[in-house]
Every structure is written in structure tokens, then in C-alpha cells.
Amino acid sequence: MLTVLIYLAVQAVIGIIAIEFAFKKCERFMQPDEERDAQVPHFRRLDAKNWTRWKFYPGAMFLMPTRLVLLMLDAAFLVLVCSVLSIGHSFKKGPMPDGCRKKMIQFFFYVCCSFYLFVAGFTTSLKEVDVDYSHYLGANYKRKSHKDKKTSTIVCNHVSWIDSVALIKHVRPAFTPSQEWKNAPVLSSLLLFLDSIFIPRGGSVEKKA
Numbered sequence: 001m002l003t004v005l006i007y008l009a010v011q012a013v014i015g016i017i018a019i020e021f022a023f024k025k026c027e028r029f030m031q032p033d034e035e036r037d038a039q040v041p042h043f044r045r046l047d048a049k050n051w052t053r054w055k056f057y058p059g060a061m062f063l064m065p066t067r068l069v070l071l072m073l074d075a076a077f078l079v080l081v082c083s084v085l086s087i088g089h090s091f092k093k094g095p096m097p098d099g100c101r102k103k104m105i106q107f108f109f110y111v112c113c114s115f116y117l118f119v120a121g122f123t124t125s126l127k128e129v130d131v132d133y134s135h136y137l138g139a140n141y142k143r144k145s146h147k148d149k150k151t152s153t154i155v156c157n158h159v160s161w162i163d164s165v166a167l168i169k170h171v172r173p174a175f176t177p178s179q180e181w182k183n184a185p186v187l188s189s190l191l192l193f194l195d196s197i198f199i200p201r202g203g204s205v206e207k208k209a
Contacts, residue, residue: 008062015060019053026051070119075186078112082193095174095195105193106172113169122162126170168194
């Protein structure tokens with residue numbers, strides 16, 4: 001009983017410190033600057049007005065550290081399983097070829113990302129929408145174009161880590177992270193298992209060419 005109480009007390013303290021740190025870092029979002037925000041309306045945080053401590057404190061004090069531990073264990077388990085399944089393959093030579101092992105890796109990504117989202121308090125679903133692109137591709141573009149089993153390129157941005165996890169759960173794409181992430185522990189391994197390509201995003205014009 002004493003151990004449980006000590007754990008809850010430590011969890012509450014960590015949660016309070018984390019929330020106060022987060023609020024300190026988000027002050028510029030919570031204090032709107034119309035002159036600034038009007039120049040970049042697409043990046044305006046419309047939900048900042050709803051950020052209040054009394055809404056965040058209960059979850060931070062009683063759930064956040066436990067969630068963090070579960071998410072770390074989830075990521076560690078995924079790396080371990082994928083490392084075992086990819087024994088004998090060198091990602092330095094290129095992505096893993098299609099086959100049974102790759103399908104198993106994709107399956108475990110789906111399971112672990114589903115667990116990640118559940119622990120984080122999110123549920124997701126995939127919905128296919130038929131969009132008419134005749135304005136851009138011509139009236140008969142559907143008959144002329146060939147059917148692809150999978151979208152070749154997805155161009156999107158994200159506002160949190162949840163967006164990337166949801167994308168991996170439903171689509172499992174290869175990402176194009178910056179070169180700096182290649183040495184990141186755990187995350188670099190997960191990106192390699194997804195056949196991601198690390199690209200330099202800085203440097204001179206000559207390097208970019």
C-alpha cells in the first residue's frame with residue numbers, strides 16, 4: 001500500500017512539473033498576437049483559448065507518467081520484435097524486400113500503433129472519400145489513369161506525434177525525416193523498419209543540388 005501511495009505521489013509531482021513546463025513553453029500561443037497571426041493564418045492555434053490548468057491537472061497528476069511508461073514499453077517492444085524479424089538484413093543496403101517478414105513487421109506496427117493511440121486516449125478510423133479531380137486532370141482522367149494499389153506519395157504536415165502514429169497505423173508509409181534523426185535512439189530504428197529515407201535539409205545550395 002505504501003509503495004502505491006509513493007508511486008502516486010511521485011506521479012503527481014512529475015505531472016505538475018510537466019504541465020507547468022508545457023504551459024511556460026506555450027505562452028506565445030496563449031497570448032494571441034493579431035498582427036503576427038494575420039500573416040500566417042494557417043498556423044494560428046484556434047484551440048489555445050481552451051487551455052486551462054484545471055482541465056490538464058487531473059490527467060497529468062494521475063495518468064501522464066503511467067501513460068509515458070506504457071508508451072516507452074510499447075516502442076521498445078516494437079523495436080525488439082522488428083529487430084528479430086529483420087535479422088540477416090542490412091538496411092544500409094536498402095529497404096527489406098516484400099515478403100512474409102515485411103508483412104509481419106507491418107502487422108506489429110499496426111498493433112503497437114493502435115495500442116499507442118489507445119493509451120494516449122485516441123481512436124482513429126480510415127475513411128475513403130471519392131474526390132473529383134477533373135478540374136485539374138481533365139474530364140476523362142479516371143479512365144485514362146492506371147489503378148495503383150497504394151498511393152505513391154503523401155504530402156502532409158503534422159501538429160503532434162499523434163498524427164504520425166495514426167498515419168503509420170492506417171497507411172504505414174516510408175517517411176523522409178531529416179538526417180539528424182538517423183542517430184536518434186529507438187526512433188531511428190523504427191524509421192528504418194518503415195523503409196524511411198533520411199535526407200539533409202540544410203547546407204549549401206551545392207549540397208542541395
